[in-house]
Amino acid sequence: MIRLDNVSKFYYSKGVIAAGFSKVSLNFDIGEFVAITGESGSGKSTLLNVISGLDTYEEGEMYVNGEETSHYTEKDFEDYRRKYIGNIFQTFNLVNSYTVYQNIELVMLLNGSKRSEIKPRVNALIEQVGLTEYKNTKASKLSGGQKQRVAIARALAKDTPIIIADEPTGNLDTESAAGIIELLASIAKDKLVIVVTHNFDQVAPYVTRKIKMHDGKVLEDVRMNGAAEPQEPERYDDLAISYKNIRPLSELRLGIRNAFNIPVKFLLTTFVFLFIVVALVIQLSSSRNVYSPINGEFGFNYYFSNTNKTRLILKKPLKDGVAQPFTADDLKALDGVDNVKVVVEQDLLVDSNLDFQNEELGLYVYGAAADIADYAGGEPDYGRLPKADNEVLAVSLKSSYSLPKGKKQIESMLDSEFYRYKYGDNNLDKDHPYKIVGLKYIDNKSQDPLAGNMEGTVLYCSPALLDDIRVESNARYGKMNITFQDKTYKNESHWPMFTVRASDSVEPGTCWVSEDYNYLVKNTLRAMDKPLGIEIETPYYKDSLDLTVSKIYTKQTFSDAFKIPEGMSYDDCKGIILINTKDLFKLYDHESFQVSVFVEDGVKAKDTLAKIKDMGYEGVSMQDLLYSVGDMAIINLVTKVMLVGLAVVLLVISYFVIRIILKSRNVYFSTIRMLGSNVSTARWLIIIDLLTDATIAFLVAMAGIWAYLKFFPIQEMATVIRSFVEPSDYVVIYIVTLAIAFIISSRYANRLFKNSTIQTIKEEV
Ligand code: ADP
Ligand code: MG
Numbered sequence: 001m002i003r004l005d006n007v008s009k010f011y012y013s014k015g016v017i018a019a020g021f022s023k024v025s026l027n028f029d030i031g032e033f034v035a036i037t038g039e040s041g042s043g044k045s046t047l048l049n050v051i052s053g054l055d056t057y058e059e060g061e062m063y064v065n066g067e068e069t070s071h072y073t074e075k076d077f078e079d080y081r082r083k084y085i086g087n088i089f090q091t092f093n094l095v096n097s098y099t100v101y102q103n104i105e106l107v108m109l110l111n112g113s114k115r116s117e118i119k120p121r122v123n124a125l126i127e128q129v130g131l132t133e134y135k136n137t138k139a140s141k142l143s144g145g146q147k148q149r150v151a152i153a154r155a156l157a158k159d160t161p162i163i164i165a166d167e168p169t170g171n172l173d174t175e176s177a178a179g180i181i182e183l184l185a186s187i188a189k190d191k192l193v194i195v196v197t198h199n200f201d202q203v204a205p206y207v208t209r210k211i212k213m214h215d216g217k218v219l220e221d222v223r224m225n226g227a228a229e230p231q232e233p234e235r236y237d238d239l240a241i242s243y244k245n246i247r248p249l250s251e252l253r254l255g256i257r258n259a260f261n262i263p264v265k266f267l268l269t270t271f272v273f274l275f276i277v278v279a280l281v282i283q284l285s286s287s288r289n290v291y292s293p294i295n296g297e298f299g300f301n302y303y304f305s306n307t308n309k310t311r312l313i314l315k316k317p318l319k320d321g322v323a324q325p326f327t328a329d330d331l332k333a334l335d336g337v338d339n340v341k342v343v344v345e346q347d348l349l350v351d352s353n354l355d356f357q358n359e360e361l362g363l364y365v366y367g368a369a370a371d372i373a374d375y376a377g378g379e380p381d382y383g384r385l386p387k388a389d390n391e392v393l394a395v396s397l398k399s400s401y402s403l404p405k406g407k408k409q410i411e412s413m414l415d416s417e418f419y420r421y422k423y424g425d426n427n428l429d430k431d432h433p434y435k436i437v438g439l440k441y442i443d444n445k446s447q448d449p450l451a452g453n454m455e456g457t458v459l460y461c462s463p464a465l466l467d468d469i470r471v472e473s474n475a476r477y478g479k480m481n482i483t484f485q486d487k488t489y490k491n492e493s494h495w496p497m498f499t500v501r502a503s504d505s506v507e508p509g510t511c512w513v514s515e516d517y518n519y520l521v522k523n524t525l526r527a528m529d530k531p532l533g534i535e536i537e538t539p540y541y542k543d544s545l546d547l548t549v550s551k552i553y554t555k556q557t558f559s560d561a562f563k564i565p566e567g568m569s570y571d572d573c574k575g576i577i578l579i580n581t582k583d584l585f586k587l588y589d590h591e592s593f594q595v596s597v598f599v600e601d602g603v604k605a606k607d608t609l610a611k612i613k614d615m616g617y618e619g620v621s622m623q624d625l626l627y628s629v630g631d632m633a634i635i636n637l638v639t640k641v642m643l644v645g646l647a648v649v650l651l652v653i654s655y656f657v658i659r660i661i662l663k664s665r666n667v668y669f670s671t672i673r674m675l676g677s678n679v680s681t682a683r684w685l686i687i688i689d690l691l692t693d694a695t696i697a698f699l700v701a702m703a704g705i706w707a708y709l710k711f712f713p714i715q716e717m718a719t720v721i722r723s724f725v726e727p728s729d730y731v732v733i734y735i736v737t738l739a740i741a742f743i744i745s746s747r748y749a750n751r752l753f754k755n756s757t758i759q760t761i762k763e764e765v
Contacts (some may be wrong), residue, residue, distance in 0.1 A: 001161070001236060002062070002065075005027075007062055008057065009021055009055065010059075019043075023101065024047065030191065030236065033194050034194045036194065036213060038212055039213070043217075048196055053080045054081070065239055084160050084702065085154060085162050088168055089166055093667075097138065101122055102648060104122045107675045107676065125648045128153065129150070144173075158243075163192070163194070165193070165194070170198065178202065183208035186361055187443060244313070245681070255687070255688025257690075259693050265664060270696050274697040275654075276650045280650075281705065281730075284733070285721045285723075285725045286717075286720060287420070287638075289720045304622065305351045305454060308449040310601075312598075313595075313596055313620050323593045325590070334612065337615075343596075344597070347592065350370075353366055354420075355420065357419055357420070360416070363416075366402050367458050368450060380440040383414045383437050383438035384438050388636065389464045389465065391436075392458040393461075394458075395459075396439070401457045419432070449598035471589050475587075478588070479536065480535065502580065503561045505578070506550070506561065511548070511578060512553045512579075513549055514552070527549045531547070532546075542594060605621050647736055659748060662748055682753065687741075693741070694740070709722055
């Protein structure tokens with residue numbers, strides 16, 4: 001049934017030709033139990049490999065059941081092997097991570113059998129080789145003899161007419177070896193069994209034929225134990241077994257089994273995919289966050305220090321060219337608009353900077369000023385809420401530099417008195433102590449939009465203190481003209497000729513000017529009881545005050561009424577016009593002409609602004625005032641390109657990592673190839689395997705992210721993930737992860753099958 005006619009096999013290595021065997025002519029028939037012996041290197045294995053179709057030959061002709069094979073392609077040999085050959089190797093080639101049952105089942109699954117056919121047959125084979133009690137034991141736990149029995153059962157599972165065993169007892173002790181030979185002898189009744197052995201004595205009582213090889217040639221070919229002489233090669237009908245390709249469901253089952261059955265491999269690959277999923281989620285959310293119109297750090301503005309992207313800045317339309325103040329009704333109406341979180345009546349305060357100092361502690365606490373009535377953040381983390389007019393609550397990012405770190409320092413801050421600089425005064429105003437009575441931490445600026453300034457700190461205080469700050473800010477930023485002795489002095493330059501300061505020593509409606517202005521103002525002394533006009537212009541309104549000069553001050557009288565700021569001399573102060581504090585307030589303590597509104601959802605900020613404009617107000621969104629935010633379409637594109645770039649980097653890295661992890665699987669794939677799987681089956685097994693790992697990793701990542709968001713809801717990363725990753729994004733990330741798994745497994749499968757069957761087996765086994 002197998003006939004070799006002058007067949008030679010040569011090896012070419014490094015330009016040298018070596019003969020595996022040469023000019024071998026042999027006939028083999030069903031019912032024979034052939035032992036091939038000979039010293040090492042005599043060509044036994046090469047001959048078996050050629051007969052098995054694992055290796056090709058160069059010369060002569062091999063007939064299989066009457067058919068020539070010299071024209072066979074790799075695919076034809078694959079087909080031949082599946083129809084005719086069952087191999088048993090010295091090294092067993094079992095799948096160590098599979099049980100006895102699974103190892104035997106494997107070959108039937110690969111050859112397209114149904115589960116219902118597989119079960120009884122596998123159980124019968126296990127019984128035949130005497131391993132029933134080890135049915136569910138992993139192959140790695142078996143002894144050498146037991147492993148070889150499994151290998152035999154596996155070779156028999158396909159019921160091929162030819163069984164080929166290359167030194168099947170080479171790794172076994174004498175007792176197990178005898179058992180194996182007996183088993184093979186029993187099989188040989190209705191099959192062709194060819195065994196290579198070093199130890200002929202061991203097989204001598206059973207075999208029907210002995211072939212001795214030497215130096216690639218057949219030296220001896222004798223019948224044993226009374227077997228008949230060889231006949232002409234016979235053609236058998238129905239000899240080849242029929243086979244189908246693996247069933248898709250079996251492929252799926254095997255792939256999933258492979259995903260789990262080596263725990264270390266499973267954990268490592270799952271970890272790689274977990275890393276991919278998490279990296280994609282973080283990259284997606286943080287790049288959207290960076291460029292987002294809500295929390296993005298990109299974008300800046302020279303005029304506003306609070307650049308929170310939920311901020312809207314509102315004005316009322318001019319009436320006859322005059323700014324209109326916001327009334328209580330206006331504020332109420334704005335407060336009622338959907339998505340509005342807080343309305344800050346005095347817009348100026350949002351960008352103000354309130355600072356307190358305590359020289360003993362060396363502490364300088366600063367932040368934007370806000371009305372305690374606008375605070376909605378609950379109990380502070382340290383201390384308590386303010387009660388008195390001089391008490392302050394600080395709300396701050398942990399990372400802010402404006403507040404002390406550490407429990408002890410915070411407590412001593414809460415216990416201490418702080419002072420401020422009065423407007424235009426370089427000395428701390430020790431007459432008015434303040435206390436920071438509470439400290440509340442926030443995790444990000446969206447938690448308290450009023451802390452949207454650089455420091456990320458807001459100081460909530462009493463309306464009385466806010467009035468002071470507002471007046472100071474207006475005075476600082478407003479323009480002022482002084483009309484004095486029929487001349488108007490513009491007060492716009494950095495070093496103004498005149499400045500106005502408040503002192504309670506001055507009677508309301510009057511002012512004091514310096515005696516030493518002779519060189520500027522003609523005869524200052526004559527100014528007594530003369531009018532002095534002050535006009536101011538803030539960004540919102542104009543106002544004026546007509547005063548009468550009630551004193552021409554000297555160094556002595558000035559110093560009594562106004563404390564000369566530290567580091568300044570009387571000479572530096574000669575441009576100061578002293579007026580009463582109430583008059584200063586008259587000029588600057590106006591209603592609000594500009595308010596700021598902070599919205600709940602920054603994404604809808606512009607919609608909310610449109611709604612407010614419909615109500616008859618004017619305004620801008622901070623999002624439009626920021627520079628370099630750029631075109632959202634471009635930013636979206638950049639975000640996507642970055643994401644794709646990351647995916648590619650992850651793909652390359654994980655390919656190399658997974659290749660190392662899968663290296664341990666090479667044996668598996670050469671084994672299943674030997675058992676009859678084709679390239680496509682092996683590829684799909686790897687793909688299903690990795691897709692399973694990727695899916696598990698994705699589910700674990702989802703559970704992890706869910707838990708993270710649930711248990712650490714206010715961590716910055718959690719907020720970012722919650723705001724910027726939508727369910728559809730997770731679907732996309734899952735698909736990207738699957739795509740990465742798919743590409744890796746296809747590439748890996750291609751590499752694995754670049755080599756021929758025999759090379760793969762020789763290399764890996
Ligand atoms: P045996 O199984 O009897 O020990 P082999 O069939 O393995 O002998 O080897 C027969 C001859 O072929 C030896 O000379 C060996 O060196 C050579 N040979 C076997 N495999 C290869 C190979 N892959 N490349 C080159 N020479 C080989
Ligand atoms: Mg050998």
